[in-house]
Amino acid sequence: MSSTLASPLDAIAEKVRAGERLSREDGLYLEQKADLHELGRLANEVRERKNGNVAWYNTNIHLNPTNVCVYRCRFCAFRADLKDERAYTFTEDMLRERALEGRAAGATEIHVVGGLHHRKKFDWYVHVIRTLHETCPEIHIKAWTPVEIHWFSFIAKKPVEWVLEQMMDAGLGSMPGGGAEIFDPEVRRQICEHKADADIWFDVHRAAHRMGLRSNATMLYGHLEKPAHRIDHLLRLRELQDETGGFQTYIPLAFHPANTELAHLPRASGLVDLRMMAVGRLMLDNFDHVKAYWIMLGEQTAQLALRYGADDLDGTVVHELIYHDAGAETPEGMTVAQLHRLIEEAGREPVERDTLYRRVHRSGSTWSVDPD
Ligand code: V47
Ligand code: SF4
Secondary structure, eight states, X not given: OOOOOOOHHHHHHHHHHTTOOOOHHHHHHHHHTSOHHHHHHHHHHHHHHHHTTEEEEOOEEEEOSBOBOSOOOTTOSSOBOTTOTTOOBOOHHHHHHHHHHHHHTTOSEEEEOOOXXXXXXXXXXXXXXXXXXXXXXXXXXXXXOHHHHHHHHHHHTSOHHHHHHHHHHHTEEEEOOTTOSOOOHXXXXXXXXXXXXXXHHHHHHHHHHHTTOEEEEEEEESSSOOHHHHHHHHHHHHHHHHHHOXXXXXXXXXXXXXXXXXXXXXXXXXXXXXXXXXXXXHHOTTOSEEEEEHHHHOHHHHHHHTTTTOOEEEOOOBSOOHXXXXXXXXXXXXOHHHHHHHHHHTTOEEEEBOTTSXXXXXXXXXXXXXXX
C-alpha cells in the first residue's frame, strides 16, 4: 500500500486554509525547504483573501533632510560625516520647496527619514515636520524611525511619549517601518552596533500605537543574517501586532551592498526576494498588507511579487536616496501611468490609496479620499 502521509508543505497549506497560525518550525521549513512556487501560490491565496485582486499604490515623495549621521551602520551607503563633501542638510526654503514640489506632483504623502546630525538640536527635527505641514497641510507626513525617535529622546532628555507628542503637534501623521534591520542582538552588533536595539524599536512602536499613530514594519535581509534570525524577526513583529494592531504594512527590504562596508557580499537574487515576500505574507497573518518596494526590488521582481504575497506597490516615489546611494539602478521615480502598466500586466487592479489605505479619488494633481 502506498503511504498517504502529507508533505510538510501540505500540512502548512492546510493550516493556512483553516486560518491557523504558522509556527517557528513552519517558518523555517518555508524558508529552507519549501518549493518556491508552491510557497508563492499559498502566499497568493492569503494575499487574495485579504485584498482581493487589488494592488494598492500611493503617490508619495521622499525627503531625507540630512545625510549627516552619528552612527555608522555597515549596510548604509547614505550616511556622511560632518565634514564629508557629500554631506548636506536641508534649509527651511529647501523643505518648503520640496513640499510644494510634492503638491504639484499630486503627492498624498511625504516620507521623511534621515541621518542623526551631530549638531542639530531636537527643535530642528520638530521644525522640519512643522515646516512641511504648514506648507502643505493636506499632505500626510510619515516620518522618523524608532532609531530617530530614540535619538531625539536622548538629545532632548525627554521620554519617547513626549517626543511623539511634540512631533504629532507639529504635523506627524504616522511612522515608517525602517530601523528594524534584523532584531537578533548578535547580528545587530555586527551590522549596526550602538544604534537603538530591538527592544527600543518595539517600545517606540508600542508607544506610537498607544497614542493613535499607525506605523509600518520592515526587515532587512541578505547580509549576515540566517533563516532562523529572519523567522525570529517575523515572530516578534507578529507578537506586537497581536498586542496593538497598529502596524499597517510589512515591507521586506533586500540589502544593496554597493558603496557600503559590506560591499563584498552579493545582492540577494530575485528568487530569494520572492521567497522573503511569500514567507512574510504567510507568517504575518495579522498584517493586512505586504508591500513590494519596487525601488529596492526592481520593476520586474516587484511585478512578480504581486503574485507572491504582495498587495501594495510603493509608490510613485520621487527623490529616493538610501537605495540609490547603495547602487540601486531603478529610476528615482515612476509615473502613475507606469505604475498602472506594471500592476495591470501582473493581472491586478491598480487602486490608489493614501497612507492609511483609504481610496484616493484623483483628477490630475487634485485628490480626495473616501471618508473613514
Ligand atoms: O532602515 C539602508 C534600509 C531602511 C540600505 O514604511 C538599506 O513605507 C538595503 O524603511 N540596502 C529605510 N537597505 C527604508 C525604509 C522604508 C522604505 C520604503 C517604505 C517604507 C515604509 C520604509 O532602508 C533602513 C534600512 O533597513 N537600508 N541602507 C542598503 N544599503
Ligand atoms: Fe545613520 Fe540610518 Fe545610515 Fe544607520 S542606516 S548610518 S542610522 S542614516
